[in-house]
Amino acid sequence: MEWTKDKEKKILFKYRFALTVKVIKVILATLFFFWLYMLIVSISYDALGLDKKHIFYSRVAMDWTQPNMQEEFGTIESAEITPFFTQKISYPVFKMVGKEPELVGTNKMAKRLIPMYSTNTTEFLKPKTESEYHFYLPEHPKTGNKLEANEDPAVWTKLEKVHEGTVAELSFSTKEYMTPEEMMEFLEPYDLDVLWMPLYTGELKDYEESWWGSSDSLSVAPFGFTGGREANDGFNSQSKLSLDKKFTEENKKLMLRQMKNLLEDESTSYRENFLGLTHLEERYNYLMKEGFQVYGAVVTGPVKELLKLKENEQIQGASLGDMTYWNWTEE
Structure with missing residues (x-):
């Protein structure tokens, strides 16, 4: 051919x-x-259901370390897994100003196979300064000497100048330690909602912690007490109590239970690198031994009620947060 x-x-x-x-x-x-x-x-x-576990514990960590940051039940959560087994999870984050939640950002997590490369951060819609919440210890943990707080008179001046039909968020420290029950009673005369309390867990006494201040004032990274969370049925069912006087004892038990669960069931890398919960074992042991002691609060309510706090000699180091139009229900 x-x-x-x-x-x-x-x-x-x-x-x-x-x-x-x-x-x-x-x-x-x-x-x-x-x-x-x-x-x-x-x-x-x-x-x-690994996403449910990570969402639950990230919210627990946020409750303890980020004052007045929370999620709203019923909001849409996003969860997916990549071919390389990276779990990507996100959900919206709110804060309470008055009686209504205000969207402030999105919590985004990337849980990777190598824990040290995992991330868990909150992306805020507007710039958030680290000085938004400052709480000052009433006494030095090592010497017992009385301490003071840095005062900003402009906080009360701003509240005096805004219209009465405004609600706002305010944080403050107290000159003495109180139990959560005592703090609730202390604030009971005011028409305010209590959202969060800085909790002393042995910082600079039982373990070293970062701090800032001077010879007269001392502030440590906030770690606080708020409504307790519970998860059942493999994290499929989750609930949260409010920071209310009638739930105080239950909120304590739930906080200790979740601390114990994290210590027994999760690795140090998961707790510290992923959730950002440092010295959790020391904090847990201190609370079990010494009990709950708070030294301030984050509250919200009408500006006229917040101004009344100015006259209380126990309050120091007040800091003004967000303000919005009237959304309060008077009781």
Whole structure:
């Protein structure tokens, strides 16, 4: 048979066509197996409910370390897992100003196989300064000497100048330690909602902690007491109590229970690197031994009620947070 250019072209065309078909088959097979792999991974991820555990504990950590930062029940959570088993989770974060929650940002988590590369951060809608909440210890943990707070007279001046039809958020420290029950009674005469209390857990006494201040004032990273959380049925059912006088004892028990669960069930890397909960064991041991002692609060309510706190000699180091239009229900 005579070899011609036409025959050569036909053979090359058939070869290229066959090769193209094979490549397409390989690509389709790869896509199918990748789809099947991701389907199995996603189904397993949903069945194990790992996202629910991470969401629950991230909210617990936020309750303890970020004053007046919380989620609203019923808000949409986003959770997915990547081919390399990185769990990406996010949910909106709110703060209470008056009686209504105000959206302030989104909590975003990336839980990776290597814990040290995991991230858990809150992206705020507007700039948030670290000085938004400052709480000052009433006495030095090592010497017992009385301490004072840095005072900002502008806090009360601003409240005096705004219209009465305004609600605001205010944080303050007290000149003495109190139990949570005593703090609730202390604030009972005021028409305010108590949102969060800085809790002393042995800082600079039982363990070293970062601090700032001077010879007369001392402030440590906030760690606080608020409404307790509980999870049941493999984290599928979650609930939270309010910071209310009638729930105080239950809130204490829930806080200690979640601290104990984290210490017994989760690694140090998970607690510290992912959740940002440092010295959790020391804090837990201190609370079990010494009990709950708070030294301030974050409150919200009408500006005329907040101004009444100015006359209370026990209050020091007040700091003004967000303000908004009237949304209060007078009782």
